[in-house]
Amino acid sequence: MYLLLSIFAFGLLVLGHEFGHFIMARVNGVTVEEFSVGMGPRIWQKQGKSTLYSLKALPIGGSVKMYGETADEAGEGSFFSKSPFRKMTIIAAGPIMNIIMALIVLFAVILFNGYSSNVISEVVPDSPAEAAGVMAGDKIVRVNGERAYTFQDVSTYIAYNGLNEVKLELETAEGTVVKTMTPMESEGRALVGIVPASVENPGLFESMGESIDQARSLITQTLFSLKILFTGRASINDFGGPVTIFKISSEVASVSLWGLASFAAFLSINLAVLNLIPFPALDGGWLLILLVELITRKRLPDKFVGIWNTIGFVILMSFMLLITFKDIFLPGGF
Numbered sequence: 064m065y066l067l068l069s070i071f072a073f074g075l076l077v078l079g080h081e082f083g084h085f086i087m088a089r090v091n092g093v094t095v096e097e098f099s100v101g102m103g104p105r106i107w108q109k110q111g112k113s114t115l116y117s118l119k120a121l122p123i124g125g126s127v128k129m130y131g132e133t134a135d136e137a138g139e140g141s142f143f144s145k146s147p148f149r150k151m152t153i154i155a156a157g158p159i160m161n162i163i164m165a166l167i168v169l170f171a172v173i174l175f176n177g178y179s180s181n182v183i184s185e186v187v188p189d190s191p192a193e194a195a196g197v198m199a200g201d202k203i204v205r206v207n208g209e210r211a212y213t214f215q216d217v218s219t220y221i222a223y224n225g226l227n228e229v230k231l232e233l234e235t236a237e238g239t240v241v242k243t244m245t246p247m248e249s250e251g252r253a254l255v256g257i258v259p260a261s262v263e264n265p266g267l268f269e270s271m272g273e274s275i276d277q278a279r280s281l282i283t284q285t286l287f288s289l290k291i292l293f294t295g296r297a298s299i300n301d302f303g304g305p306v307t308i309f310k311i312s313s314e315v316a317s318v319s320l321w322g323l324a325s326f327a328a329f330l331s332i333n334l335a336v337l338n339l340i341p342f343p344a345l346d347g348g349w350l351l352i353l354l355v356e357l358i359t360r361k362r363l364p365d366k367f368v369g370i371w372n373t374i375g376f377v378i379l380m381s382f383m384l385l386i387t388f389k390d391i392f393l394p395g396g397f
Contacts, residue, residue, distance in 0.1 A: 190256020
């Protein structure tokens with residue numbers, strides 16, 4: 064039951080992403096030959112007026128096949144015939160749709176469940192925060208120079224910092240101040256001794272504002288994770304593939320459907336950000352090629368583009384297979 068819910072939620076994210084490409088292709092007059100959700104062999108299909116709609120066996124991707132993606136098909140309604148800018152709007156529409164979907168989900172979660180704000184409601188007695196002079200009512204805006212949009216940002220940056228000295232930038236009644244403290248350890252966690260204020264019944268506009276802040280937080284946290292990866296402070300054991308995603312989402316769904324919704328928003332933001340990385344075979348890789356064409360006003364050779372995307376696809380599939388192998392056979396890590 065919960066596994067089916069998680070698969071359904073993940074499928075919606077992919078569907079939304081591909082729907083973004085699909086809609087902008089139509090807006091720009093490009094013929095879509097196939098709109099598919101999933102990868103592998105087709106298990107269902109329906110032929111529309113000009114588009115084949117299909118569902119494939121593996122719920123770990125999807126695609127929009129457009130007419131004229133190569134010079135051999137440069138006729139009316141072809142992707143090839145459009146300007147680089149129009150092509151960029153089609154490619155960028157997928158990640159943008161994922162961000163829009165995340166905003167809608169976050170808005171609903173916040174409106175009906177409330178949220179924890181960056182305003183401090185209580186300072187724990189004899190804690191590092193109390194010793195540093197932090198007061199109830201102060202609002203945390205930065206942690207070690209990193210912008211904190213939500214209290215989750217505060218928790219994440221303090222946890223990542225460990226037991227090293229941490230600087231909190233606060234908005235107080237006297238203005239903006241910076242407080243320095245060394246976290247204490249409690250049950251293996253680094254804590255400074257602050258309790259966030261809970262907003263239980265936010266209004267419509269407050270929920271909209273907080274959903275934007277939470278989306279910005281998720282984008283920032285995803286970029287922060289990539290920074291950790293590329294600076295060598297994370298390993299492959301810190302990553303999970305579809306198996307891990309379905310496992311976690313099933314566990315979250317068993318606790319609360321609102322929890323599953325929040326996790327889906329998190330995945331949707333991750334999908335958007337990762338897809339915008341300028342790497343071959345990703346949307347960001349396509350956008351990089353099209354940006355070069357837009358600036359130079361020259362189309363890059365089809366052979367180069369083909370090799371570029373093939374290399375990227377092979378690397379991505381190899382990484383996916385490695386992660387999936389780890390998830391199934393070595394869940395404890397290599």
